[in-house]
Amino acid sequence: MEETWATLGVDLHLDTAVGEAAAAPGTGVRKGLTDALREAVRGGRLAPGTRLPSSRSLAVDLGIARNTVADAYADLVAEGWLTARQGSGTRVADRPVPSPVKPPVSRARKSTGPAYNLMPGTPDLASFPRTEWLKAARRALAAAPNEAFGYGDPRGRVELRTALADYLSRARGVHADPDRIVICSGFAHGLMLLGAVLRGRGVRDIAVESYGLDAHWGILSRAGLRTTPLERDELGTHTGELGGGGARFKAALLTPAHQFPMGVPLHPDRRAEAVDWARRTGGLILEDDYDGEFRYDRQPVGALQGLDPDHVVYLGTASKSLAPGLRLGWMVLPPRLVPEVLEEKGGSDWACGAMDQLTLAEFLTSGAYDRHVRGARLRYRRRRDQLVAALAERAPEVRASGIAAGLHAVLRLPPGTERSVVQAASWQRLAVQGVSHFRHPRATVPDFDALVVGYGTPADHAWAGALEALCRALP
Amino acid sequence: MEETWATLGVDLHLDTAVGEAAAAPGTGVRKGLTDALREAVRGGRLAPGTRLPSSRSLAVDLGIARNTVADAYADLVAEGWLTARQGSGTRVADRPVPSPVKPPVSRARKSTGPAYNLMPGTPDLASFPRTEWLKAARRALAAAPNEAFGYGDPRGRVELRTALADYLSRARGVHADPDRIVICSGFAHGLMLLGAVLRGRGVRDIAVESYGLDAHWGILSRAGLRTTPLERDELGTHTGELGGGGARFKAALLTPAHQFPMGVPLHPDRRAEAVDWARRTGGLILEDDYDGEFRYDRQPVGALQGLDPDHVVYLGTASKSLAPGLRLGWMVLPPRLVPEVLEEKGGSDWACGAMDQLTLAEFLTSGAYDRHVRGARLRYRRRRDQLVAALAERAPEVRASGIAAGLHAVLRLPPGTERSVVQAASWQRLAVQGVSHFRHPRATVPDFDALVVGYGTPADHAWAGALEALCRALP
Numbered sequence: 001m002e003e004t005w006a007t008l009g010v011d012l013h014l015d016t017a018v019g020e021a022a023a024a025p026g027t028g029v030r031k032g033l034t035d036a037l038r039e040a041v042r043g044g045r046l047a048p049g050t051r052l053p054s055s056r057s058l059a060v061d062l063g064i065a066r067n068t069v070a071d072a073y074a075d076l077v078a079e080g081w082l083t084a085r086q087g088s089g090t091r092v093a094d095r096p097v098p099s100p101v102k103p104p105v106s107r108a109r110k111s112t113g114p115a116y117n118l119m120p121g122t123p124d125l126a127s128f129p130r131t132e133w134l135k136a137a138r139r140a141l142a143a144a145p146n147e148a149f150g151y152g153d154p155r156g157r158v159e160l161r162t163a164l165a166d167y168l169s170r171a172r173g174v175h176a177d178p179d180r181i182v183i184c185s186g187f188a189h190g191l192m193l194l195g196a197v198l199r200g201r202g203v204r205d206i207a208v209e210s211y212g213l214d215a216h217w218g219i220l221s222r223a224g225l226r227t228t229p230l231e232r233d234e235l236g237t238h239t240g241e242l243g244g245g246g247a248r249f250k251a252a253l254l255t256p257a258h259q260f261p262m263g264v265p266l267h268p269d270r271r272a273e274a275v276d277w278a279r280r281t282g283g284l285i286l287e288d289d290y291d292g293e294f295r296y297d298r299q300p301v302g303a304l305q306g307l308d309p310d311h312v313v314y315l316g317t318a319s320k321s322l323a324p325g326l327r328l329g330w331m332v333l334p335p336r337l338v339p340e341v342l343e344e345k346g347g348s349d350w351a352c353g354a355m356d357q358l359t360l361a362e363f364l365t366s367g368a369y370d371r372h373v374r375g376a377r378l379r380y381r382r383r384r385d386q387l388v389a390a391l392a393e394r395a396p397e398v399r400a401s402g403i404a405a406g407l408h409a410v411l412r413l414p415p416g417t418e419r420s421v422v423q424a425a426s427w428q429r430l431a432v433q434g435v436s437h438f439r440h441p442r443a444t445v446p447d448f449d450a451l452v453v454g455y456g457t458p459a460d461h462a463w464a465g466a467l468e469a470l471c472r473a474l475p
Numbered sequence: 476m477e478e479t480w481a482t483l484g485v486d487l488h489l490d491t492a493v494g495e496a497a498a499a500p501g502t503g504v505r506k507g508l509t510d511a512l513r514e515a516v517r518g519g520r521l522a523p524g525t526r527l528p529s530s531r532s533l534a535v536d537l538g539i540a541r542n543t544v545a546d547a548y549a550d551l552v553a554e555g556w557l558t559a560r561q562g563s564g565t566r567v568a569d570r571p572v573p574s575p576v577k578p579p580v581s582r583a584r585k586s587t588g589p590a591y592n593l594m595p596g597t598p599d600l601a602s603f604p605r606t607e608w609l610k611a612a613r614r615a616l617a618a619a620p621n622e623a624f625g626y627g628d629p630r631g632r633v634e635l636r637t638a639l640a641d642y643l644s645r646a647r648g649v650h651a652d653p654d655r656i657v658i659c660s661g662f663a664h665g666l667m668l669l670g671a672v673l674r675g676r677g678v679r680d681i682a683v684e685s686y687g688l689d690a691h692w693g694i695l696s697r698a699g700l701r702t703t704p705l706e707r708d709e710l711g712t713h714t715g716e717l718g719g720g721g722a723r724f725k726a727a728l729l730t731p732a733h734q735f736p737m738g739v740p741l742h743p744d745r746r747a748e749a750v751d752w753a754r755r756t757g758g759l760i761l762e763d764d765y766d767g768e769f770r771y772d773r774q775p776v777g778a779l780q781g782l783d784p785d786h787v788v789y790l791g792t793a794s795k796s797l798a799p800g801l802r803l804g805w806m807v808l809p810p811r812l813v814p815e816v817l818e819e820k821g822g823s824d825w826a827c828g829a830m831d832q833l834t835l836a837e838f839l840t841s842g843a844y845d846r847h848v849r850g851a852r853l854r855y856r857r858r859r860d861q862l863v864a865a866l867a868e869r870a871p872e873v874r875a876s877g878i879a880a881g882l883h884a885v886l887r888l889p890p891g892t893e894r895s896v897v898q899a900a901s902w903q904r905l906a907v908q909g910v911s912h913f914r915h916p917r918a919t920v921p922d923f924d925a926l927v928v929g930y931g932t933p934a935d936h937a938w939a940g941a942l943e944a945l946c947r948a949l950p
Contacts, residue, residue, distance in 0.1 A: 045645045063773060125621040133830075134616055141609055146600040146934065149798035169520045185660070188825040219821065298538060323624035325829035346694065350663040353831045354800035355608075459621065 029064055033072040041081045041092050052082070052090045115429035116466035120261060120408035120454030121213075127376060127460070128323045132368050133359065139366070140358035148354045154342040156183025156330075156352055159361035164330050167364050168316065172292050173302030175309040176332050182341055185327040185351050187288065187317045191216060191253075194286055194313060194331070195223025197340045198251050207252040209237050210443040211261055211435065216253065216288075227253075229440035235267035239274035243281060252278075253286045256304040260290065261438045261452040263402015263410055265301040274304065278311035284337075285312045291320040293373045294456075295405035296381045310334045318360060320407060320456075321373050326356055380407055383455045383463060390467055395474040407456025410435060417475055418449035425451075425473035430466060432473075504539055508547040516556045516567050525567045527557070590904035591941035595736060595883035595929030596688075602851060602935070603798045607843050608834065614841070615833035623829045629817040631658025631805075631827055634836035639805050642839050643791065647767050648777035650784040651807045657816055660826050661804040662763065662792045663694060666728075669761055669788060669806070670698025672815045673726050682727040684712050685918040686736055686910065691728065691763075702728075704915035710742035714749035718756060727753075728761045731779040735765065736913045736927040738877015738885055740776040750779065753786035759809075760787045766795040768848045769931075770880035771856045785809045793835060795882060795931075796848050801831055855882055858930045858938060865942055870949040882931025885910060892950055893924035900926075900948035905941060907948075 040046045052058070055069040062069070073090050076082040084090045140159075148157065155161060161178035168174035184190040198206065206220055210229040217227045228249075231238040236259060242249050254274065256266040266274070278285050287304045295301070305314035314332040322328075333341060345351060363369045384403055391398050391411070399412045413421055418434040425432045435450035458466045515521045527533070530544040537544070548565050551557040559565045615634075623632065630636060636653035643649035659665040673681065681695055685704040692702045703724070706713040711734060717724050729749065731741040741749070753760050762779045770776070780789035789807040797803075808816060820826060838844045859878055866873050866886070874887045888896055893909040900907045910925035926945075933941045 040645075047641075122625055125624040128621070128624045130616050130619075134613055137612060138609055141605050144605075146603070149600040149603045149800040150597055151799045166522075170515075185826050185828075188821060192821070192825075323829075324626045325624040327826065327828040346663060346667070350667070351660050351802065351826065353660075353802040353828055354798075355831055356828045 029068050030071050030075075033062070033064070033068065034075045037072060037076055038081055041076075046092045048092050048094045050092045051088070052092070054089065114426070114431040116431065116462060116469045117457050118430060118432040118453045118455065118466050118470060119457055120433065120452045121457075122324060122454065123320050123322075123376070123407060123456050124379070124459055125323060125325075127379070129368070129372050132372065133322075133363065136362040136366060136368055137355065137359040140362040141355070143362075144354070144358050148358060152352075152354060154345050155179075155181065155338075157354055157357040157361065160357040160364075161330075163361040163364040164316075167369070168303075168314070168330075168332065172289065172300075172314075172316070173306040174314050174332055175306055176314075180333050180335055180338055182331045182333060182338070182345070183352050183357060184329045184331060184345075186319055186324065186329040187290065187315055188215070188219060188329075189327075189351060190315050190329050190331045191219045191286070192223065193341050193344045195220045195225055196344045197337065198284070199224040200340065200344070201250075203250045205249060205251075207242055207249045208440060209254065209259065210440055210445045211259075211438045212253075212255070212440065213260065213438065217440065220253070225251075227440070229443040229445075232262075232445050236262075236264055236270050237266060239266070239270045239277065242274065242277040242283065249277075249283060250281070251284045251286065253288060254304070255288045255290065257289055257292045257301045258295075258405045259402075260288070261402070261408060261410060261435060263404070263406055263408065265405075266304070271304055271307065275308045275311065279308060283311065284334075287312050287314050289314060289316050291406045292316070293321050294377055294380060294407060296377070296384060297404050300405075305332060310336075313337065321369070321376070322360075326360070328352065328356055328360055379460070380456050384409065386463075387453070387455050387467060387470075390471055391474075394471040398474055408452055408454045411451040411453055411474070413449040413451065414475060415449055418451070421451060421473055421475065425470065428469035428473050430469035430473060432470065504543050505546050505550075508537070508539070508544065509550045512547060512551055513556055516551075521567045523567050523569045526563070527565045527567070529564065589901070589906040591906065591937060591944045592932050593905060593907045593928045593930065593941050593945060594932055595908065595927045596932075597799060597929065598795050598797075598851070598882060598931050599854070599934055600798060600800075602854070604843070604847050607847065608797075608838065611837040611841060611843055612830065612834040615837040616830070618837075619829070619833055623833060627827075627829060629820050630654075630656065630813075632829055632832040632836065635832040635839075636805075638836040638839040639791075642844070643778075643789070643805075643807065647764065647775075647789075647791070648781040649789050649807055650781055651789075655808050655810055655813055657806045657808060657813070657820065658827050658832060659804045659806060659820075660802040661794055661799065662765065662790055663690070663804075664802075664826060665790050665804050665806045666691060666694045666761070667698065668816050668819045670695045670700055671819045672812065673759070674699040675815065675819075676725075678725045680724060680726075682717055682724045683915065684729065684734065685915055685920045686734075686913045687728075687730070687915065688735065688913065692915065695728070700726075702915070704918040704920075707737075707920050711737075711739055711745050712741060714741070714745045714752065717749065717752040717758065724752075724758060725756070726759045726761065728763060729779070730763045730765065732764055732767045732776045733770075733880045734877075735763070736877070736883060736885060736910060738879075738881055738883065740880075741779075746779055746782065750783045750786065754783060758786065759812075762787050762789050764789060764791050766881045767791070768796050769852055769855060769882060771852070771859060772879050775880075780807060785811075788812065796844070796851070797835075801835070803827065803831055803835055854935070855931050859884065861938075861942060862928070862930050865946055866949075869946040873949055883927055883929045886926040886928055886949070888924040888926065889950060890924055893926070896926060896948055896950065900945065903944035903948050905944040905948060907945065 055073060056066050059066040059069045073082060077084050081093055082090050083093045158178060160183055161181040164181055165176040165178045168176045184193060204226060205228055206225045207230050208217060208227045210232050220227050230241050237254060242252055256271060258265060274285055277283055285304065289303055303314055305312040311334065315329065317329040318326050387409060388400055388403065391400055400409045401412065402410045418436060422432060422434045433452050435452050438452065453470065530548060531541050534541040534544045548557060552559050556568055557565050558568045633653060635658055636656040639656055640651040640653045643651045659668060679701060680703055681700045682705050683692060683702045685707050695702050705716050712729060717727055731746060733740060749760055752758055760779065764778055767778065778789055780787040786809065790804065792804040793801050862884060863875055863878065866875055875884045876887065877885045893911060897907060897909045908927050910927050913927065928945065
């Protein structure tokens with residue numbers, strides 16, 4: 001009978017006062033229990049149709065006589081709150097009660113949203129490999145030691161760190177070692193930790209790129225760091241400025257492999273300049289390698305970290321290669337930084353769930369990750385090609401740049417037209433962002449007009465429509 | 476052929492300089508590629524036995540002639556770095572290369588650890604319902620909308636918040652609403668967020684209990700809050716002190732349902748005092764309801780939050796009911812606090828993975844959670860009874876208290892013996908903690924000697940041995 005209670009998902013809390021009455025001897029017990037149950041039904045805490053535990057089971061749980069429970073049930077059946085039918089037990093009567101649950105907000109939002117989405121920063125969520133992920137989860141759960149379910153190593157699961165060390169070394173040229181890898185809840189969490197560590201070291205300024213993500217600048221600001229944009233030209237960010245004016249910077253956040261949003265790799269000379277600065281001054285480079293897996297026409301640009309693992313923190317993420325919803329990222333740290341980052345993380349793994357870490361480790365080591373990335377790469381490359389072809393035909397004056405890699409392209413627009421094109425896009429029910437959105441408020445580089453088109457974002461079925469809407473919005 | 480490359484999990488990064496040479500016309504290409512591959516094998520980045528992509532596939536990927544790749548492969552086969560066999564393609568030769576991966580640290584640790592573990596704070600990890608969890612994950616993944624894989628609502632998934640509002644209202648008497656629930660990476664993450672919010676409001680001091688977890692005090696300290704212990708007596712924590720000395724406190728962290736580690740509920744008078752203080756002064760109570768699901772002999776103590784949802788933050792966790800490794804907790808917040816907590820969380824859900832949130836939502840709504848908790852409750856109660864019986868027989872002078880609920884008991888020891896008993900336990904290869912470990916450094920309540928025995932911690936097969944070791948260690 002106890003099983004019945006259990007399997008029906010009824011685990012009912014009754015108010016303390018009522019409980020005390022119920023626990024006291026005499027007539028108060030029946031009344032206390034009756035009142036408590038009535039209140040639970042009236043308030044919607046017990047939903048219509050809910051099957052109550054058997055009187056015996058509830059009596060055991062409350063430490064009272066079985067008859068008392070049976071009497072209370074009978075009272076409430078008589079009052080119409082409960083129903084009792086042969087063979088189906090005692091249930092909450094089917095009467096309208098105010099539901100405590102409001103309709104989810106996201107639904108309401110959805111219906112008013114745009115029809116097409118070319119906002120950068122998100123991969124095609126519809127292509128998340130659900131079946132493969134679940135298979136990996138099954139294997140990972142079956143193989144996991146019991147301790148995996150406990151409080152974890154602050155660096156994250158060793159299985160994932162080992163798999164990542166192998167993968168990052170092989171695919172991104174990173175000097176990796178499981179002991180120097182720290183798993184985090186995506187890039188943002190890693191940046192939060194590093195911001196706090198830098199601030200703790202007395203750093204007050206961090207160099208960033210003239211164009212980037214305000215969310216990242218915001219995270220650094222909240223950590224107490226002032227972000228200062230570096231100039232840029234056709235070779236990429238002016239890393240020579242890092243040491244200018246008396247080595248004013250102690251740290252820099254860069255996207256060397258594929259500048260976000262410009263889409264170009266940092267020129268080898270600039271890479272060398274950055275590493276020279278870091279080595280000379282003890283500075284720290286935070287390398288945001290957000291989409292290093294996706295390059296199409298040419299040899300991939302290796303991680304900057306490979307040039308100097310002692311002065312570069314490599315930050316990678318599953319957000320572009322798999323899905324942001326996983327909240328999984330990783331840092332490869334210079335050895336001296338590991339203890340401080342772990343201290344900041346809280347001394348235990350307070351952050352990252354073990355399940356997804358183990359699953360990603362299995363995904364990597366089984367080859368499913370490579371398969372998925374390669375498939376995604378082919379699909380994104382095809383979209384990129386279609387975008388370029390459509391532009392050549394429909395908007396020949398719009399030049400696409402930053403298209404050799406990644407999930408987005410920069411579409412240069414005639415001067416002064418960015419705002420009107422974004423507006424025209426919204427009339428086409430297309431969400432797309434102008435490049436000015438990514439400009440640092442204190443950037444001094446020349447302004448220009450462009451769209452940042454996240455061609456990786458739509459689901460396959462929505463891609464053609466999104467591209468058509470984009471072409472219509474362009475001048 | 477491209478599929479071959481993909482399915483073999485080879486996604487190889489070659490150094491930029493080499494890549495440039497490889498991309499340049501003429502003889503440099505072959506040499507550049509040969510050098511890069513040789514270096515990858517020598518450095519261990521390509522492990523022995525790894526199957527290389529076909530020459531055609533690699534040629535496409537690098538944008539070079541197929542013959543160039545075939546020549547480079549041939550060179551390396553000649554040098555002994557690669558092997559080529561009919562039907563099995565080109566592979567890395569089976570020769571010893573230095574492995575970049577060190578053996579995992581945790582293994583080494585394990586072998587020197589104690590044989591038995593009665594440390595409090597962790598449920599029986601061996602009883603994690605792997606099969607049921609995986610079933611729920613399958614259903615959740617199948618039902619998830621694509622947007623679930625994207626960047627999320629900072630409050631967490633609406634499915635989980637809705638399921639929790641229902642559950643907490645029903646089982647813990649919490650006044651919950653999905654809009655006021657914020658999912659966090661376990662209790663610790665919630666406390667980090669709340670600590671930062673309080674500090675941002677100018678709060679400098681927070682009242683805590685005389686006995687508690689130093690990890691929690693540490694989190695509050697890192698947020699810039701000074702923790703001050705409240706006195707306690709047989710009715711529990713002296714909440715009357717909260718308003719003493721000119722309403723010195725603005726916030727308090729309490730474990731009302733089951734004081735940790737004492738194991739007693741806060742007396743109703745003290746609950747009322749706490750809520751009165753909060754209401755009178757606008758103070759905030761952080762209610763740590765870490766193991767509210769587990770009570771055995773009597774009516775459960777409802778959440779304090781039910782008395783005043785506007786001045787109490789309810790904090791719950793899956794760490795005791797399921798597993799700490801999930802890193803899932805939840806806060807039910809007073810409405811005025813929601814925006815500040817979300818701002819602190821980063822304005823998006825940077826923290827919690829969607830998969831486990833969706834799975835837990837499914838686990839709750841399908842009734843699997845109630846089933847699991849009920850099963851665990853029966854098992855823990857049995858252990859509790861066995862502990863009490865063993866003490867009565869083997870160590871009659873040791874009194875167990877705080878045994879009506881939870882996963883741990885406090886064993887009072889003769890004065891001055893705590894340290895020697897903990898030492899005796901370690902000789903029995905039993906890990907157990909003395910109560911002094913949980914005493915706040917500035918506590919002024921009378922000291923006493925006791926063990927805090929986490930009888931929920933061992934796996935079933937280890938429980939009898941752990942209990943035996945404990946009895947041997949007791950005076």
